Amino acid sequence: MRTKFHDQLDALFDQLTAMCRLAGDAVTTATDALSAADLTLAEKVFGLNERIGALRGPCEDQAMALLALQAPVARDLRQVVTGVFLVSDLSRMGDLAEHIADSVRRRHPHYVAQDRTQHLLISMGRLAGVLATAAALVLQTRDPALALALDVTDNGLDDLHRDVLTLIQEPGWGGSTIEAVDATLLGRFFERFGDHCVEVGRRVIFLATGQQLPQ
Amino acid sequence: MRTKFHDQLDALFDQLTAMCRLAGDAVTTATDALSAADLTLAEKVFGLNERIGALRGPCEDQAMALLALQAPVARDLRQVVTGVFLVSDLSRMGDLAEHIADSVRRRHPHYVAQDRTQHLLISMGRLAGVLATAAALVLQTRDPALALALDVTDNGLDDLHRDVLTLIQEPGWGGSTIEAVDATLLGRFFERFGDHCVEVGRRVIFLATGQQLPQ
Numbered sequence: 465m466r467t468k469f470h471d472q473l474d475a476l477f478d479q480l481t482a483m484c485r486l487a488g489d490a491v492t493t494a495t496d497a498l499s500a501a502d503l504t505l506a507e508k509v510f511g512l513n514e515r516i517g518a519l520r521g522p523c524e525d526q527a528m529a530l531l532a533l534q535a536p537v538a539r540d541l542r543q544v545v546t547g548v549f550l551v552s553d554l555s556r557m558g559d560l561a562e563h564i565a566d567s568v569r570r571r572h573p574h575y576v577a578q579d580r581t582q583h584l585l586i587s588m589g590r591l592a593g594v595l596a597t598a599a600a601l602v603l604q605t606r607d608p609a610l611a612l613a614l615d616v617t618d619n620g621l622d623d624l625h626r627d628v629l630t631l632i633q634e635p636g637w638g639g640s641t642i643e644a645v646d647a648t649l650l651g652r653f654f655e656r657f658g659d660h661c662v663e664v665g666r667r668v669i670f671l672a673t674g675q676q677l678p679q
Numbered sequence: 680m681r682t683k684f685h686d687q688l689d690a691l692f693d694q695l696t697a698m699c700r701l702a703g704d705a706v707t708t709a710t711d712a713l714s715a716a717d718l719t720l721a722e723k724v725f726g727l728n729e730r731i732g733a734l735r736g737p738c739e740d741q742a743m744a745l746l747a748l749q750a751p752v753a754r755d756l757r758q759v760v761t762g763v764f765l766v767s768d769l770s771r772m773g774d775l776a777e778h779i780a781d782s783v784r785r786r787h788p789h790y791v792a793q794d795r796t797q798h799l800l801i802s803m804g805r806l807a808g809v810l811a812t813a814a815a816l817v818l819q820t821r822d823p824a825l826a827l828a829l830d831v832t833d834n835g836l837d838d839l840h841r842d843v844l845t846l847i848q849e850p851g852w853g854g855s856t857i858e859a860v861d862a863t864l865l866g867r868f869f870e871r872f873g874d875h876c877v878e879v880g881r882r883v884i885f886l887a888t889g890q891q892l893p894q
Contacts, residue, residue: 528760541746545742545763548760548764549763552767632856633857633860641847644856645847645848648863648864649863652864652867
């Protein structure tokens with residue numbers, strides 16, 4: 465009976481890892497779309513987010529079934545509850561990637577951002593993709609040491625986000641208000657994407673140790 | 680034994696209702712601070728969000744204890760799992776109110792926004808406060824009919840958000856890039872605050888009926 469529980473729990477974490485990988489593909493594809501003002505790539509992101517959305521319901525049902533049928537306690541209980549939380553974070557990551565792709569679609573055939581603004585946003589997107597890949601590995605291994613490293617990488621993303629906001633508010637920036645609005649939102653979407661990756665790590669640490677990390 | 684479970688569950692939902700009321704106070708106080716460029720009010724929001732944060736851990740522990748000790752099934756299980764999810768939404772609402780207060784603090788003694796932009800953002804803040812009050816009532820009553828009404832109110836918030844973004848991108852708007860960045864972020868914070876209120880409703884419907892609403 466316990467073995468069956470652990471098999472089902474592993475199956476749940478496999479699904480969560482798949483959701484996280486898809487979210488990483490989505491943010492990387494959205495960044496490629498942004499980089500090249502490419503509508504086809506932008507539309508590919510909507511498809512990826514649909515696949516993430518399609519995994520959400522089954523994951524939540526799987527977690528509920530584990531709770532209802534197996535009545536787990538202690539560490540097992542923590543793993544299932546963590547799984548329930550993670551579904552929210554991973555779905556949100558897919559939505560954020562879709563928001564980025566949506567900006568590309570809205571401005572097509574024009575570029576959403578230019579020059580140094582574009583460069584910083586693309587760097588944010590690349591780092592967001594790295595974070596998602598690392599978060600998927602954390603989910604796969606449930607290793608708290610790997611989870612802690614996510615936070616450090618996310619600091620780099622926060623620095624880039626600050627650079628974007630500083631740049632567009634400089635007197636000599638020269639972009640339009642529309643470009644300022646777009647850059648503000650894109651910066652925010654990438655930053656939040658990173659926050660959710662860190663949250664994945666935070667939850668895996670809780671799962672492994674039972675300790676809540678400070679927010 | 681079942682009575683004790685339901686007492687503890689009611690206690691959990693009382694705490695969640697308290698968190699939601701605090702989030703409503705926080706967003707309303709942040710809106711007042713924005714309206715008057717008032718630093719004292721802005722700082723009051725940080726205090727309110729600290730109180731929300733202080734309820735988070737105990738709520739999560741309470742939900743975990745209910746799951747571990749009582750091994751609930753069916754509707755009871757849904758209620759506890761819903762409680763676990765709701766803690767995340769309510770904490771996030773407090774963070775968003777704090778982001779708004781932070782803009783006020785950063786620009787003080789200047790106003791963050793002016794004229795019609797200011798007017799639209801204040802309207803968003805008032806509506807966000809109404810949504811939080813309604814969401815607290817939904818938590819208190821766990822009534823799916825009230826929960827559905829949240830969605831309708833949130834549509835009004837989305838309309839205002841669109842108005843803000845349209846306004847600041849009009850050629851004759853006349854604000855600075857700094858004001859455009861601030862208005863873009865504030866609009867986004869209020870909109871996300873509303874989304875989390877709707878999420879509270881969505882989860883209460885799941886709790887009452889076992890049905891997931893489409894995202």
